[in-house]
Amino acid sequence: MLHDIAPLTFSNVFAIKTPKDTDLVFIFKNGQPLLYRQCDQLVVPTYAVIQPQFPHSLHRATYLCSVGDTDGFLIADSEEIETENNLVLEDLPAFSLESIRFFRTIVPSWHGHMGVTANHLHMWYKTNRFCGACGSKMEPSTKERSMVCPDCGFTDYPKICPAVIVAVKNGNRLLLTKYANRAFTRYALIAGFCEIGETVEQTVHREVMEEVGLKLKNLTYYKSQPWGFSESLLFGFYADLDGDSAITLDQEELEVGQWFEREDIPADTENALSLTYTMMQAFKNGEIQ
Ligand SMILES: [Zn+2]
Structure with missing residues (x-):
């Protein structure tokens, strides 16, 4: 990665x-x-x-x-x-x-x-040149990575947005998706940002239900990846399908949602640096059962 x-x-x-x-x-x-x-x-x-x-x-x-x-x-x-x-x-x-x-x-x-x-x-x-509390010009701290307001003391730290990537397994098949209306047109896994008040595990269940209407079990954490393209930190999970495999696509988010046999998962070398690709390939090559 x-x-x-x-x-x-x-x-x-x-x-x-x-x-x-x-x-x-x-x-x-x-x-x-x-x-x-x-x-x-x-x-x-x-x-x-x-x-x-x-x-x-x-x-x-x-x-x-x-x-x-x-x-x-x-x-x-x-x-x-x-x-x-x-x-x-x-x-x-x-x-x-x-x-x-x-x-x-x-x-x-x-x-x-x-x-x-x-x-x-x-x-x-x-985006943090001015204090969000009082509007004064912020100054960089000399002690840590933060911006400090000289007038009211408000301190702001770098923003990291947690997000999940979910590889949903159904026996020998993996769920791949394609985004709707995005520049990125290759196959991907279900992904989404964590909302305030939920755990990353809850985000996994919510995103999969929202985007493809499926239930999950056996949630297993895999790896994480800092992803500064979108100011985020990605948490990768594998999970097994729980129950019905019929996909109900959220068409505002996704254009394609499709089960792929292990051997049919595309090898997408151009995207080889991402956690998504790593997780797709780890399933394809049998590292993940
Ligand atoms: Zn201030």
Whole structure:
């Protein structure tokens, strides 16, 4: 999966650091990361590349996390970068704003994990510039990853939205779905965000009942995955069908809901970095009975 980067290790221990030339710098505009074209390949720009390009915004570089010896920094926000350096990001030669989905296929893949983490934190910083309680300008804490209001003391922490992915088994068959009206058109598993006041197990039962009208038993936790594309943390479960296998599709959410024999489950390599894919393949190859 995208976050599986062994033997390298990921660290998000809070620290205040100054970038070194080889560190990676993430800048986002309209949800798109700014990438650098190097030898005909798009890469995450290093601080050595960023330094001469945005000399008036370097004080904004915020340390986010590290992988091995490489630190990742965020320079937010893109409007201020453009004003301070008198430029438009789209017009920079050798740079390009790309879809966030580029992080799914970037080489090396740990740049993708760092990039998606940077996106998650970028979204939080971008939407917490002002205090939600009194409206004053927030300031970053010097002790932890939080934003603090200097006037009323309100402290806000990064938002993580818990969500579940459910692989529903029926003997040798697995329930696969396709979303309705989404850019993502491949087969997937039932998924949904946790609502306030429920456990992740209750979310599993509720989502499956809402989306396909099925009852479950033998709920088994599998693995989790940080998914910064949607500011979420995914909890993967397997469960057995309990009772009738007739599917009642929620057509606003899903276009397809279909039982697949183990051997007929499609191998979707383009999506190999997700927990959904991992769970589908673990059932297909017999790892999960
Ligand atoms: Zn306040």
